[in-house]
Amino acid sequence: MTFEKIPYKIYLSEQELPAAWYNVRADMKHKPAPLLNPGTGAPMGFEDLRGVFCDELIRQELDNDTAEIPIPREIRDFYKMYRPSPLVRAYCLEEKLQTPANIYYKFEGNNTSGSHKLNSAIAQAYYAKRQGLLGVTTETGAGQWGTALSMACAYLGLDCKVYMVKVSYEQKPFRREVMRTYGASVTPSPSMETEIGRKILQEHPGTTGSLGCAISEAVEAAAKNPGYRYVLGSVLNQVLLHQSVIGLETKAALDKYGVVPDIIIGCAGGGSNLGGLISPFMGEKLRGERDYRILAVEPASCPSLTRGKFAYDFCDTGMVCPLAKMYTLGSGFIPSANHAGGLRYHGMSPVLSQLYHDGLIEAVAVEQTKVFEAAELFARVEGILPAPESSHAIRAAMDEALKCKETGEKKTIVFGLTGTGYFDMTAYEKFHNGEMSDYIPTDEELQASFNKLPQVPGLD
């Protein structure tokens, strides 16, 4: 194989690192719906959120107008440790698929946390530090977000308390140890440390925990410990804002070689990667400057966009968080136990939910055995061992490339490769041993979950 003019990896220089995040909300005609107080149904304002979130992050959360928000120098300095991340031309995958399509992927796994989560972790930790706080609390499931936050806190000398879903804490001791290496305290959730944890343990003594429950505990810990605030790795507007660095770099790298994508693909759990990757492209689309097909890929076992309801729902199981309007499967929804990867959150970021509702994004749900087939093929030809989450995007990108093979179209496909799968080998092992199955929730199961959606005072 010989390489054309476009290099295998397009690296931007440190000078080309974006100077500002791009806030896609500024260009949205229909803004994402505000967070609501679950008791009163009133929109949550700056003062309502101060007990839980850092001040500057609340400002970013509520700011639907400012298009460009400068990235502080200290965050840019940290970004330089692993950014700009490479945009890779998937020459080997193209050859393997024998497709006329040109495939690119933005690789966010080239940092120790192993995923894009670090982009927002450092920003959130920085604003907490600048506010003079002692530390932050958070939850983690598979552990990518907890790892990223631990790294960021270690760098800034900030305390970091992670509530880790108990089943992951026990079954993924390596992730736990990475967080401990970075100095974080890691508590299996539900724990006896919080009221909500004790309540859940009393009601369900044998529970192995859930993400929604760990969120409730982390929020409670932040509210009750002076000098602490809660931080979250996805879903929120502020997180998508920080993750816009992915899309801005991608666009800058493509522009450098005059490449215009036809399709942009990302996996979608809470929406942090997809929201960040597409942001500048979506901006052009919203401003009517250029059109792109944008494709969200979700697991068939947790299909919030393709089968969820667009409604106000709780962000957590303990129902202590504000209500967010989003595509949701219901805050009590838990994917089947045989679901291997992440992307298991019951709802989708309000920004992406609104864009999807407005027809600006497409969505597709894929089954996990097909996802791991794509992951393995990708690993063998492209040499990167992908995280199961990221492999949802690989699957969809391959499917689009194979369609091009049929039609002969030379489309340009860009997808987000959010992270590496080093800590997911148990899932790969299941796949190798033929022990992986697909489970798709039935309509009845989803309906039962929808029936528990909250009644919002003043809304109907």
Place this chain on the structure above:
Amino acid sequence: MTFEKIPYKIYLSEQELPAAWYNVRADMKHKPAPLLNPGTGAPMGFEDLRGVFCDELIRQELDNDTAEIPIPREIRDFYKMYRPSPLVRAYCLEEKLQTPANIYYKFEGNNTSGSHKLNSAIAQAYYAKRQGLLGVTTETGAGQWGTALSMACAYLGLDCKVYMVKVSYEQKPFRREVMRTYGASVTPSPSMETEIGRKILQEHPGTTGSLGCAISEAVEAAAKNPGYRYVLGSVLNQVLLHQSVIGLETKAALDKYGVVPDIIIGCAGGGSNLGGLISPFMGEKLRGERDYRILAVEPASCPSLTRGKFAYDFCDTGMVCPLAKMYTLGSGFIPSANHAGGLRYHGMSPVLSQLYHDGLIEAVAVEQTKVFEAAELFARVEGILPAPESSHAIRAAMDEALKCKETGEKKTIVFGLTGTGYFDMTAYEKFHNGEMSDYIPTDEELQASFNKLPQVPGLD
């Protein structure tokens, strides 16, 4: 912190990828001693080695004269998937240590195999493929080499049989699954598949295996399976040749900014990384053009350079391999069970052994708790989770930087960061739990091992 003119990461372009490997033997006045036939004491020539090694690799193994050996285009194309690798200025570490020294590290962990081993794996697999072979056999301990070789073979469509030390096979199932993801067959060693394996199992029914024993099995499997050859990830001259790409890139990146190192540091097990990293610098030193301090860092629990004998010894436990003249602890030497990382081979590459013998390299042995302290500090400030092996070099680099702090000298220190520690979290866990101890072999233990060094016919 603000960054000076030198960027945090120096990336070379793909055009700057070296076009040829550099063979340091061409500039050595005292060449490394030849491999000997253990039965006759005669030097092994091309024909003697053909049953076990690929033809082209034997030529490279025996070539002590050609300084530049072109890198075939196909290998360069593969290298482009992850090379040139970054040379990182350790600004954060310098600040943390408050040292006037300038510290750089060449990071070889930015590929899925997680280490520099891939540089030689792709070369060896390529020559095997070009010779029309069906596959290759090898051994792996911790699994870095086996992973690298599996990746390379998957890329080229070559079969890959890995004999994995049984204790690692059972205790490191994730590494095993990565290799399976890349399509390799992985057999716990000793196995019933080979004569030597059966013999060892009969003599030591409960054995958990050793690297030397896995080498014997892999060599036997190559010799007995038509279309197969044996490949090795370290020690051999050919491996150091391939790894020269590390040093060539490092030198090119430093030259670009007019930086001349005072000290070059690498961890040393079999010597593949250190040999590669130092090669062009050693070339200048051998040719009298410039002087550098070069420092090999080894574990105090497996101190082949600092406490070994410079003598002919077997490369494997089964004594089926040729004899190599090297610093060795004896082919039966096995590091204490509480030794956590790699770097556990009993001997050192003949090239490095000769250079050390000639006073061109210094060596230091470090204890593992000190190594993990350095690893954790490095992870927290530089954001990369280092492999235990690589952390030996970090330890020594930090010690040198701290000496500069005392003396006020602004030395330039370059070290090799060979890989990432994602699969070594069990060792980190031990360290966090205070369960890690240091064991240094006694003089009596080493003497007992030296007493079993082979008597070579015709040599005394």
